Each structure stands twice: as structure tokens, then as C-alpha cells.
Amino acid sequence: xxxxxxxxxxxxxxxxxxIATAMExxxxxxxxxxxxxxxxxxxxxxxxxxxxxxxxxxxxxxRDLGSDTAELFQTAAREAYERFxxxxxxxxxxxxxxxxxxxxxxxxxxLNLPIPxxxxxxxxxxxxxxxxxxxxxxxxxxxxAGPAVPPPGSxxxxxxxxxxxxxxxxxxTALGFRHRDDVAEVxxxxxxxxxxxxxxxxxxxxxxxxARLGEADFNIVLYPEIAQQAASWLQRxxxxxxxxxxxxxxxxxxxFIREVAALAGVAPEPALAGPELRLPWYSRSVDSxxxxxxxxxxxxxxxxxxxxxxxxxxxxxxxxxxLGTYSREFAREVRAAAKRLELEALITDDYLEVxxxxxxxxxxxxxxxxxxxxxxxxLGIPCALISAPMHxxxxxxxxxxxxxxxGANVIFDAWVxxxxxxxxxxxxxxxxxxxxxxxxxxxxxxxxxxxxxEAPVPSPQPARDAAVAxxxxxxxxxxxxxKIPFFVRGKARRxxxxxxxxxxxxxxxxxxxxxxxxxxGR
Amino acid sequence: xxxxxxxxxxxxxxxERGQHEVFCGLTGIIxxxxxxQDAFFLVVGSRxxxxxxxxxxxxMIFAEPRFATAIIGERDLAGLADVNDELDRVVGxxxxxxxxxxxxxxxxxxxxxxxxxxxxxxxxxLSKSFxxxxxxxxxxxxxxxxxxxxxxxxxxxxxxxxLPAAPESAGPALLVAGALADVVEDxxxxxxxxxxxxxxxxxxxxxxxxxxxxxxxxxxxxAQPFLAETARALxxxxxxxxxxxxxxxxxxxxxxxxxxxxxxxxxxxxxxxVTEPARQRAARALGRYRELLAGKRVFLFPDSQLExxxxxxxxxxxxxxxxxxxxxxxxxxxxxxxxxxxxxxxRIAEGQHVENQLDRCRVAKPDLVVCxxxxxxxxxxxxxxTKWSIELLFTPIQGYEQAADLAExxxxxxxxxxxxxx
Ligand code: SF4
Ligand code: SF4
Numbered sequence: 048x049x050x051x052x053x054x055x056x057x058x059x060x061x062x063x064x065x066i067a068t069a070m071e072x073x074x075x076x077x078x079x080x081x082x083x084x085x086x087x088x089x090x091x092x093x094x095x096x097x098x099x100x101x102x103x104x105x106x107x108x109x110r111d112l113g114s115d116t117a118e119l120f121q122t123a124a125r126e127a128y129e130r131f132x133x134x135x136x137x138x139x140x141x142x143x144x145x146x147x148x149x150x151x152x153x154x155x156x157x158l159n160l161p162i163p164x165x166x167x168x169x170x171x172x173x174x175x176x177x178x179x180x181x182x183x184x185x186x187x188x189x190x191x192a193g194p195a196v197p198p199p200g201s202x203x204x205x206x207x208x209x210x211x212x213x214x215x216x217x218x219x220t221a222l223g224f225r226h227r228d229d230v231a232e233v234x235x236x237x238x239x240x241x242x243x244x245x246x247x248x249x250x251x252x253x254x255x256x257x258a259r260l261g262e263a264d265f266n267i268v269l270y271p272e273i274a275q276q277a278a279s280w281l282q283r284x285x286x287x288x289x290x291x292x293x294x295x296x297x298x299x300x301x302x303f304i305r306e307v308a309a310l311a312g313v314a315p316e317p318a319l320a321g322p323e324l325r326l327p328w329y330s331r332s333v334d335s336x337x338x339x340x341x342x343x344x345x346x347x348x349x350x351x352x353x354x355x356x357x358x359x360x361x362x363x364x365x366x367x368x369x370l371g372t373y374s375r376e377f378a379r380e381v382r383a384a385a386k387r388l389e390l391e392a393l394i395t396d397d398y399l400e401v402x403x404x405x406x407x408x409x410x411x412x413x414x415x416x417x418x419x420x421x422x423x424x425x426l427g428i429p430c431a432l433i434s435a436p437m438h439x440x441x442x443x444x445x446x447x448x449x450x451x452x453x454g455a456n457v458i459f460d461a462w463v464x465x466x467x468x469x470x471x472x473x474x475x476x477x478x479x480x481x482x483x484x485x486x487x488x489x490x491x492x493x494x495x496x497x498x499x500x501e502a503p504v505p506s507p508q509p510a511r512d513a514a515v516a517x518x519x520x521x522x523x524x525x526x527x528x529x530k531i532p533f534f535v536r537g538k539a540r541r542x543x544x545x546x547x548x549x550x551x552x553x554x555x556x557x558x559x560x561x562x563x564x565x566x567x568g569r
Numbered sequence: 570x571x572x573x574x575x576x577x578x579x580x581x582x583x584x585e586r587g588q589h590e591v592f593c594g595l596t597g598i599i600x601x602x603x604x605x606q607d608a609f610f611l612v613v614g615s616r617x618x619x620x621x622x623x624x625x626x627x628x629m630i631f632a633e634p635r636f637a638t639a640i641i642g643e644r645d646l647a648g649l650a651d652v653n654d655e656l657d658r659v660v661g662x663x664x665x666x667x668x669x670x671x672x673x674x675x676x677x678x679x680x681x682x683x684x685x686x687x688x689x690x691x692x693x694x695l696s697k698s699f700x701x702x703x704x705x706x707x708x709x710x711x712x713x714x715x716x717x718x719x720x721x722x723x724x725x726x727x728x729x730x731x732l733p734a735a736p737e738s739a740g741p742a743l744l745v746a747g748a749l750a751d752v753v754e755d756x757x758x759x760x761x762x763x764x765x766x767x768x769x770x771x772x773x774x775x776x777x778x779x780x781x782x783x784x785x786x787x788x789x790x791x792a793q794p795f796l797a798e799t800a801r802a803l804x805x806x807x808x809x810x811x812x813x814x815x816x817x818x819x820x821x822x823x824x825x826x827x828x829x830x831x832x833x834x835x836x837x838x839x840x841x842x843v844t845e846p847a848r849q850r851a852a853r854a855l856g857r858y859r860e861l862l863a864g865k866r867v868f869l870f871p872d873s874q875l876e877x878x879x880x881x882x883x884x885x886x887x888x889x890x891x892x893x894x895x896x897x898x899x900x901x902x903x904x905x906x907x908x909x910x911x912x913x914x915x916r917i918a919e920g921q922h923v924e925n926q927l928d929r930c931r932v933a934k935p936d937l938v939v940c941x942x943x944x945x946x947x948x949x950x951x952x953x954x955t956k957w958s959i960e961l962l963f964t965p966i967q968g969y970e971q972a973a974d975l976a977e978x979x980x981x982x983x984x985x986x987x988x989x990x991x
Contacts, residue, residue, distance in 0.1 A: 048645050048655035050662060052637045057620040080679045082593025082712030085621045087943030093624075097950035099943065106589040109682070109713040123588070130924060142615035143679035143713070146646075171615060172643045530752040557759075558846070561970050565854040568973060 053398050053418050055373040055436055059169035059179025060141045061086050066183040067137055068100040068221035069249040073187075074133035076124045078116070078144035078151050081106040093439050094222050103127040107144075117149045124155050128162070135191065135254035136160065137183065139167035163254065165190045175396075177272040177348065178376060180220055184249055188277040191257035196284040203286040206264055212311035213243045215263040215287075217278055218270035219250035224351065224435045225449045226250065226270075227442075232451035233269065233294065236304060239318040242311045261285040265310045269293065269450070272348055272374055294450045295354035296458070297326055297362055324452040326459045330363055338463065344369040344410035346393070346401055346419055347434025349377030351449070353384040355414050355433045358458060360388060369393060369408050371401065398422075412466060417441075429465035518544055520555045527557050542567045581914060582899065587922025590943055591872060591897055592625060592959075593712030594720025595676060599626045600962060601724055602635040604748045605773050607671040610636040611663065612710070613656065613688060614678030625959075635670075637663065641680055652686055653694075660695055660705075670703055672777035674724065677709035704777070706731065716897040718795040718873045718962070721748060725772060728780065729802035732772075735784030743769045743829055744781055744808065746800070747793030750965035751775070757816070757968055760826060763843045766833045772799075783808050788832045790825060792816060792967060794907070795874040797900050814906045816967045817875075817975060818882035819851045824906070847969035854973030855886060858980045863888035865983070868930050870940035871895035871921050872958040879939075879961070881910045887976055891915050892933045895926065937979060954982045 056062075060077060067075040068090055077083070083104060090100045105123045107116045124138060138155040152166025165186050169179045206212065216233060219226035230250055237244060245263035246256045266278045266289040278289045288310055294303035301319065308315035329335060343365045345355045349372045359365040371393030372381045378394045385392035393404055402422045405413060413423040413430040417438045423430035432441060433449075447461075448454040520528070531539050539560075546563035547555050595618055598610045612618050619638035626634070639659045645652045656675075664670060673695070675688045688707040695705040708723040709715060715723055725746060735742060743766055745757065754771055761769045770781030785807035791800060793815070800810050813828035814821045823844060830840045867889050869876045876896045883889040891911070895918040901908070911917075918926065923944075930938060931951070938948055938955045945955040956979055966975040 048642060048652065048659050049640050050637055050659045051616075051619050051640050052634065053623055054616060054619045054638075054640075056616075057624075058616040060617075061620065080593065080712035081589040081591050081716065082595060082621055082679070083617060084588075084590050084943060085592055085596075085624055087590070088941075089624060091944070091946040092942050095946060097947060099947045104588050106587075107713065109711075112683070112713070126587075126924070142617045143683055146680060146683045170643075171617065172641065172646060175616065527752070527755070530755070561847075562850060564970065565850040565973060568854060568857060568977065 049397070051397075055396050055398070055416065055418065056176035057086070057089075057436075058142055058171050059174045059176060059182070060139060060167075060171065061089070062176040062179025062181070063137060063139060063167055063169060063183040064090070064100055064102055065176075065180050065220040065222050066187065066249045067102065068096070069219065070187075070252050070254075072134035072253045072255075073101060073137060074127050074131045074135075075100075075102045075137040075139070076120070076127050076151070076155070077102055077104050077139060077141055078120050078149060079104045079106070079141035080108070080143050083141050083143075089222055089437070093437055094442055095439070096221070100221070101131065101133070105144075112147065116144075116147060117154055120149055120151055120154050121158060124151075124160075125158055128158075128160050133162065135163045135165065135187070137165050137167055137187070139169055140171075142171035145171050163190055177374060180273050181276045181376075184217075184220075184273060185277040185280060187249070187254075188257055188260060189280060191254050192260040192281070192284075195258060195261045197261075211241055211243045212265075212313065213245040213263045214290075214307070214311070215245050215260055215266045215281075216247045217266055217268055218274035219247070220270075220273055222435075222437055223270065223273075224348075224433075224437065224441060225447060225454075228446055228448035229269065229450040229454070231446070232448040232453055233267070236294070236300075236318045236451055237307070240304065240308055240311060240313050240315070241317070242307060242313065261287075263287060265289060267307065271350055271380075272377060293350050293354055295351070295454060296358035297324065297452070297455045298357060299354060300451055300455065320452050324455060326362060326452075326455040329459050335364075335463075338466070339364050341365045341412055341466065342368045342408070342410045343412045343414055344405055344408055344419075345433070346371045346373075346413075346415040348372060349374040349381050351434035352381055354449075356384050356388060358455075359414065359462075362455070363459075363462065365412070368410050369404060371395065371404070412462070414462065431462045431465050517553075518547055518555060519553065521557070524555045524557050524560050527560055539564065581916045583916060583918045585918060585920045585922040585925065587920075587925065589716070589897070589921045590870070590923040590941060591921070592717040592941070593621070593679075594710035594715030594717065594723060595622055595678065595712075596625050596717055597710065597720030597724060598622060598636045598676065600748060601721060601773070604775065605672065605777055606775055607669065608635065608674060608777050609663070609667060609670040609672070610674045610676055611660065612636070612638040612676045612678055613681045613686065614638055614641065614676075615680045616640055618678045618680075635667075641684075646684065652684075653691060656686075656691055657695065657698075660699075664699060664703060673699075673703055673705045674727070675705065675707040676720075676724075677707065677711055677714075679711045679713045682709065682711050682713060704731070716874075718793070718875070719798075719898070721793070722796050722798045725796065726798040726802045728773060729783070729799060729806060732780050732783045732806065734806075735782035735787055737784070737786075739782075739784075739786060741786045741788055741833060742782070743767060743833070744772055744783060744787050744789045744803070745769065745792050746772045746789055746796055746803065747791055748773055749792050749967055753965045753967050753971060756970055760843065760847075760968075761829065764826065764830050764833075764835055764839060766829050766835060785809075788829070790829055791903060793875070794878055794900070794903060795898075797903065800903065812903070812906055814881065814910060815875075815878040817878045818886045818972050819848055819855065819969060820885060820910075821878060821882060822967070822969050822972070823848065844969070851969040851972040855976055858973060858976035859887050861980050861983060862976065864890065865936040866890045866892050866933070867937045867939065867979070868892045868933060868935040869894050870926065870930075870938070870944065870958070871897045871918065872939075872941050873962055874898055874900070875958075875961055876939075877904055877907045877911065877917065880915065881907050882972075882975065883979065884912050884915075885910065886972070887979070889937075889979075892935050893918055893926075893929065895919075895921065897921065937983060939979075954986050956982050 090096045138151040155164045268274045268278045292303045294300040304318045352372045370385045373396040382392045398418045414433045420430045447457045543563040692705045692707040706727045708727040710720040783806045787808035789810045811828045814824045816822040816825040880894040893916045899919045
């Protein structure tokens with residue numbers, strides 16, 4: 048049993064939802080109680096998807112236990128098939144259904160649906176979201192591309208001369224950190240190289256697309272946490288080599304281009320950096336000298352943490368003082384990256400441990416997740432986000448990839464701007480009344496430009512006219528005003544004073560306050 | 570998931586069974602932990618439970634919230650004795666870290682219930698070892714037992730046996746049950762005092778060491794419609810539950826206050842006099858929104874059990890037309906006064922089959938859909954206008970001074986629609 052305040056990853060079935068939601072023509076029937084439907088809001092509210100995730104929950108209740116939960120599952124699966132007509136179906140259990148052992152796979156099979164049905168075994172008490180996504184993707188790929196696997200020992204036919212090389216791009220999911228924009232950036236790179244994309248998956252892929260995975264010459268693994276397992280199977284089954292360098296940062300993107308070009312047998316130059324890459328020059332320009340040796344702490348999923356460490360050290364001239372990940376499955380890669388920086392990696396999914404480490408190291412910049420943002424805010428340290436877990440702010444309206452050369456530009460801005468705000472943030476902090484729970488605590492994702500409590504406004508303000516300045520607030524009215532949330536309190540005060548002075552009221556009472564409120568509305 | 574639809578009249582009640590698109594009772598922790606300021610909520614559950622609370626609370630993350638999850642792992646599932654030791658260890662660590670905690674709730678979840686972890690016994694055991702500093706109680710917020718606001722009901726019901734006994738000769742006292750925003754509580758307290766109704770106490774109290782007394786002289790007014798278990802527990806302590814509509818809107822608030830006044834032998838005319846300024850004011854403020862909302866057709870998906878009183882307010886004070894009023898559960902007795910006020914023939918849907926309900930909603934093309942967070946954006950994308958219902962739990966909406974705020978919550982999405990040209 049572990050004590051958790053915040054968790055970096057959701058349960059594994061949420062990982063499965065990320066695959067199903069990224070794809071087209073797939074439906075996921077999940078044996079789960081009603082509360083688990085909260086997961087829909089991750090996609091509709093945080094990612095702002097215009098469609099519900101393609102998931103049917105059985106929402107069994109206590110009174111169903113032991114009697115007909117299995118039947119409930121079958122009815123749900125049958126109805127989901129009839130209503131949504133998917134080309135493939137995923138079936139599985141959430142944590143609670145795992146305990147009641149209804150065997151969704153077997154139950155679904157008994158329905159004899161005329162589509163591939165992929166059963167998922169995602170042990171909810173051992174594994175987490177990214178593992179669930181990787182396992183789901185792997186099971187889908189195996190089930191759908193499996194029939195096309197050539198007999199063992201067969202030779203991969205050489206690509207006919209004159210035909211462009213084709214690759215699969217694997218890993219982008221729904222609810223991924225900048226996956227939407229990374230995909231566009233990687234497509235652009237491949238396009239410049241003259242390499243064709245055979246299948247992009249799971250992002251917007253159909254089950255029929257997955258069946259064609261074997262036709263590509265090689266695979267590109269954009270997010271190892273999601274796609275490495277599937278790509279390894281494709282390598283074994285179809286003899287497709289894979290590119291696992293993740294193109295985040297200038298150096299890594301350059302490496303990536305060269306690797307892809309080598310596999311495709313094309314020249315790398317057309318895709319290499321042009322004038323639109325600004326990070327190196329911005330980093331060399333003299334105003335950036337203050338970045339030198341800035342002590343940074345890095346924590347995130349393995350892919351983004353490792354990439355961030357390289358950029359921080361080699362491309363921005365920071366001193367990396369701490370590096371860690373919550374992706375236990377990729378601890379080895381992170382340990383290796385830490386070793387190169389003569390550090391010991393922090394491998395944990397306990398955010399309190401991360402917090403303690405940050406407090407101990409006192410870095411000047413934290414590159415982390417939204418958990419670290421909260422920690423950093425409390426400790427008064429600037430912070431930039433590099434990885435999931437996702438917050439609504441991590442889906443910006445503007446184009447903001449992490450990958451490719453444009454991604455490097457985006458990263459420069461994102462990491463350097465909070466530093467410039469550093470001093471201001473300390474000053475803002477001084478006006479806060481209390482460090483915990485007081486109503487002035489700004490929503491921390493708003494970061495350094497969050498709303499300030501009205502407190503520091505000197506009173507009376509010079510701009511106030513004489514009539515307003517002459518007004519008095521009765522003590523109970525003042526107390527009542529305090530109960531109004533801080534972000535509208537200033538407006539309430541101004542409106543009430545205007546209301547009172549227009550009517551010649553001398554002393555503002557609770558009644559006046561509410562009269563004004565009724566008068567102005569919100 | 571067959572739709573066993575039974576239609577009876579009036580009002581017409583459609584009972585459905587299928588996928589429920591609602592939160593479980595754990596969600597109540599998000600407002601309860603702010604309301605009871607020295608209480609801590611420890612969910613004993615899975616990573617899913619932790620993720621649910623985090624995602625639902627994600628709108629506002631506090632540095633050190635007063636809730637956490639003890640996540641059951643593989644090893645715990647091996648043997649029950651082990652789980653209890655583990656729980657004791659986790660609670661010990663927590664209390665060490667948070668010496669400010671006076672009341673700890675162990676909150677049951679689906680996994681803890683399916684493995685039959687006895688949190689009642691655990692609470693007793695832990696209470697003994699941490700007495701008198703910390704009291705440990707338990708309730709279920711599991712999705713197999715509770716829907717959304719029923720978590721608050723279960724929490725308050727768990728508090729009831731802890732309430733001190735009211736002294737016998739003390740005379741009648743009023744207890745208002747149901748978490749309300751502090752500002753609303755204070756307004757209502759002022760009204761009761763002007764009416765000469767009192768003493769008045771609120772459940773839950775803002776501090777766990779200041780619990781209201783209860784006894785045969787206690788008259789209970791429910792401030793929320795979802796408190797079936799709490800009401801039952803209070804009745805067991807001898808309290809008498811007053812039936813009234815709920816204090817939403819001018820009419821609801823007046824009728825609610827009248828019920829209290831009557832129980833305390835105060836004349837109805839006094840209620841009229843005392844509330845006159847507030848009623849006038851609220852009526853003025855509401856007028857503005859009525860202009861906008863009158864005649865608009867509204868469809869409410871089931872969410873909090875607040876739906877029937879909300880529908881009554883929308884229909885009677887804002888002249889909106891009700892297409893369907895969903896509710897996860899319909900407590901006929903506590904809602905009797907509300908149901909009587911609904912327009913004849915109003916379609917009430919109890920339970921849910923979300924796909925069929927969405928079909929009905931699309932066919933009806935309402936002007937406004939009140940629904941949960943999972944459905945709102947997809948319906949907006951289909952061209953409907955929505956109001957997310959969870960805000961109704963996080964915003965002060967009860968009483969006269971909030972009547973117009975409540976109306977505004979429904980008006981805002983429509984106003985927004987008309988403002989956005991692109
Ligand atoms: S429905 Fe059950 S398993 Fe799911 S979050 Fe709620 S209590 Fe936890
Ligand atoms: S500040 Fe908080 S409540 Fe407001 S929009 Fe951001 S997350 Fe939502």
C-alpha cells in the first residue's frame with residue numbers, strides 16, 4: 048500500500064483509452080464501475096476533443112456483483128458493436144473488474160462478433176498508464192498485423208530501385224505531451240528527406256492501417272514508452288529495423304535525420320537545419336550569458352527527461368544538477384543519461400520524494416511536470432514543463448512541438464522565459480498572505496503571471512474620486528466582502544462603492560453590498 | 570443494458586439502466602475537504618481512485634491538499650492481515666506528516682469493498698491508537714455503492730453518530746444539513762435569527778471539534794436533496810426532518826424558510842415581512858435573466874440529484890421549458906414537495922443509459938443541455954449549448970442572494986453563444 052497525494056500516471060486502462068481514442072474505427076469495452084467514466088473528461092476537457100472517447104463502460108454496481116456482471120459485460124459489448132460498428136474492438140477490465148474476474152476476453156469471444164476483438168490484460172495493481180498504452184498498442188499491432196507475418200527465416204525482399212523508402216511512425220497517442228504538433232514536425236522532416244510514411248499509428252490510424260505495418264522498410268519510434276514494445280515485435284516479425292533516437296533538441300534531431308537518411312538510403316542534407324532554427328544562435332547571443340551554469344533539475348517521463356538533459360547541458364549551457372523519471376520501465380535509459388552527467392538518477396513515482404530532492408538541491412530552474420510546477424512554485428523556483436501528466440495548458444492553441452528544429456525553438460522560449468520572470472516572481476510572492484490554502488493562492492498552473500490577491504493595492508487609490516473615498520464600510524460588510532472569492536472581490540468592492548456613492552449612501556452595510564450585487568449582476 | 574422503461578404519471582418517470590456517465594462518491598471529497606477545515610480524507614483504493622480525484626480536482630490543485638489515496642498494491646491483495654498492517658502504517662505516516670489533522674475519514678472505494686476490507690473496524694482500531702488527538706471515521710465513496718453527491722451523504726451520515734447529544738431541557742433547535750458555501754451559511758443564519766428561529770447549527774460544521782448537538786428536540790432542514798442516509802441517521806438520533814422544497818431560487822428559499830418558521834411556531838406572515846427586501850432584490854436580479862431564458866428548452870442529464878429542484882427553479886422562476894430532467898436517483902419522499910411543483914407531465918429520467926439519453930437529447934435539440942464534463946464539449950461540437958453541472962456543486966447557489974447567480978450560470982453559455990461571431 049502506498050500513500051499518494053498526486054500520481055504521475057493514471058491506471059493502465061487509461062493508457063488503453065489513449066490508444067483507442069487516438070485511432071479511428073476502434074471501440075473499447077471496459078468492465079468498470081460508474082466512477083471510472085471520469086476518464087472521459089481527460090479527453091474532452093483536458094485535450095478538448097470534440098468527440099467522446101470510443102469507450103463503453105459497463106458501470107456495474109454492488110447489487111450486480113455475484114449475479115450478472117458477466118451478462119452485463121456481454122450486453123454492453125453487443126450494444127457497443129451494434130451502435131458504433133467499429134472495425135476492431137478492445138475489451139478489458141479496470142481495477143475493480145479485475146478483482147471480480149469476469150474474463151472480458153472470453154465473454155467477448157463468445158459473442159462471435161464479425162470483427163477482430165483484442166482482449167487486454169492490464170494488471171491494475173502492478174502497472175500504470177504508459178505501460179497500459181504500450182501493451183495495448185502492442186496487442187493491437189500483433190492481432191492486426193500478425194496475419195501478414197512471413198514464415199520465420201524468410202528474407203525481406205529488397206526495395207525495388209527507384210521506389211521511395213517507406214517507414215512507419217509509431218507512438219503518438221491521444222492525451223500525449225505535444226504529440227499533435229510533434230507529428231506535424233516529424234512529417235515535415237520526412238517529407239524533406241523524401242521518405243514516405245506507410246502508416247502513422249496509433250494517431251488517426253485505422254485497424255486496416257495496422258494490418259499494413261509490415262509493408263514499411265523501417266520503423267520510427269517517436270515515444271519509446273508507447274511504441275518500443277510494438278516496434279521490437281515488428282522488427283522480429285518483419286525484419287524492420289527501427290530508429291529510436293527521439294528528435295527532441297538540435298543534436299538529437301540532427302542524429303535522427305542522419306539515422307533515418309541512412310536507413311532510407313537518402314542524403315540527410317535537405318532536412319538538416321536551415322535558417323529557421325534559432326536555438327543555437329539565441330543561445331550564443333550575449334544576452335544569454337546569464338544562462339551559463341544555471342542549475343537545473345529535470346524530472347519527467349523517460350523520453351522527455353533524457354532529451355531535456357541533453358539540451359540543457361549541450362545546447363543551453365545549463366548545469367544539470369538532478370535528473371529523474373517516473374517511468375520505471377525506462378529506468379535504465381535514464382540512469383545511463385544521468386551517468387553521462389555524473390549524476391545519480393532519481394527513479395520514483397512518489398512526488399514527495401521528488402519534492403524533497405528539489406528542496407535539497409535548490410536548483411535555479413525546474414524542468415518537470417505539473418507536479419514539479421507546484422513544488423517549484425512553493426519553493427519559489429522558476430519552472431517549465433517538459434512532460435505529461437497533462438494539464439489543459441499543455442494543449443496550447445498555437446503550434447508548439449517539442450520535436451524537430453521548430454521544437455528546439457519552442458523549447459528555448461519555454462525554458463528561458465520563466466527565468467526572466469524569476470525575480471519578479473519572488474517579489475510577487477512577498478505579497479502573499481500565507482503559503483497554504485489561503486484564498487489568494489493563485490491557481491499554480493497560471494505560473495508567474497497568475498492573478499494577484501488584491502492586497503497590495505494601496506488604498507485609497509489616487510484614481511478614486513472624492514465621493515468614493517468618503518465612503519465607509521461597516522465592519523460586517525467588510526467581513527462579508529472577504530468571503531467573496533478573491534478574483535472577483537476587487538470588482539465587487541468597486542461596484543458596491545460606485546452603487547453607494549451614486550445613491551448618496553455613506554456607510555456600506557451588508558444590505559448595500561447585496562443591493563449592489565443585485566443591481567449589477569455579475 | 571436493456572432499457573426497462575416504465576412510464577407512470579404525473580410526473581412521468583422513465584427508469585433506465587445502461588451506462589451511467591457520472592462520478593462516484595469519492596468526488597465529494599473535493600468540496601468536503603475545503604468545508605471541514607481540520608479533516609483529512611484518506612481514500613483506500615486503487616490508482617484509478619487517486620486519478621479520479623486528481624482529475625476532478627485538477628481545476629485547482631492545492632499545495633498540500635487534505636486528501637490522499639492509500640493505493641492498494643499487488644502485495645496487499647495477497648492476504649488481508651497484511652492490508653490492515655499496511656493501512657496502519659500509511660495512516661501513521663500521514664498523521665506524522667500532518668499534525669494538524671483532527672478528524673480522519675477512511676473512505677472506502679470499489680476495490681476496498683470488493684476485497685471486503687473492513688474499514689469500519691480499521692477506523693475503530695486507529696481511533697483507539699490515536700485518541701484523543703485524532704478521531705478516525707469511515708464511509709464509502711465507492712462507485713459500486715454511491716453516485717457523485719451520495720459521497721457527501723455517506724460522509725455526513727458517518728458524522729451523525731459522533732454528534733453530541735442535545736441536552737434534554739434545551740428546547741427545539743434547528744439543524745441545517747448539507748455542505749453550503751460559508752457565505753450562504755452566514756446569510757441563512759441571519760435570516761433565521763431575524764425570524765426568531767434558533768438556535769441554528771449546520772452540518773457539517775466548519776471544524777470537526779465543533780460538531781452540532783442532536784436530539785429529539787432537533788428539527789432538521791435539508792439544504793441538499795441527496796441526503797437520504799444522513800436524514801435516516803439523524804432520525805435515529807431522534808431528530809425530526811422537516812419536508813420542504815430546497816433553497817434554490819426565491820420560491821424554494823421562501824418555502825424552505827417557511828418550513829423552519831412553522832416548526833418553530835413563527836407565523837408565515839413574519840417570513841413574508843422579514844424576507845421582503847431580499848425577495849424583492851432577488852426578483853429584480855432574476856428579471857434580467859428571465860428575459861433571456863424564458864421559453865428556452867432545457868435538457869438535464871443526471872448528475873448530482875440537484876436536478877429536480879433546479880428544474881423547478883428553471884421552470885417556475887425563469888419560465889424555461891423542461892424537456893427531460895435526469896437524476897441518478899429519485900428520493901420520492903425528500904423530493905415530494907419539489908415534484909409537486911414541477912409542471913404537470915415533466916419527464917423525469919431516473920438512472921441512465923447514456924447512449925439512449927444522448928439520442929433523445931439530439932432529437933429534442935434543446936436550447937441548453939446541463940451535463941457532466943465528459944459530455945459537454947462533444948455536445949458543443951455537435952452544435953448544442955451546454956452548462957457543465959459540476960459547477961453547481963462548486964458555486965454558492967442557495968438562498969435569495971444567490972438566486973440570480975444561479976440563473977446566470979444557465980444564462981452564461983447562451984450569452985456566450987450570441988457573443989462569439991467566429
Ligand atoms: S468508481 Fe470505484 S474504482 Fe472507480 S474511482 Fe470510484 S471508487 Fe475508485
Ligand atoms: S484557474 Fe483554475 S478554475 Fe480557472 S480556468 Fe484555470 S484551472 Fe480552471
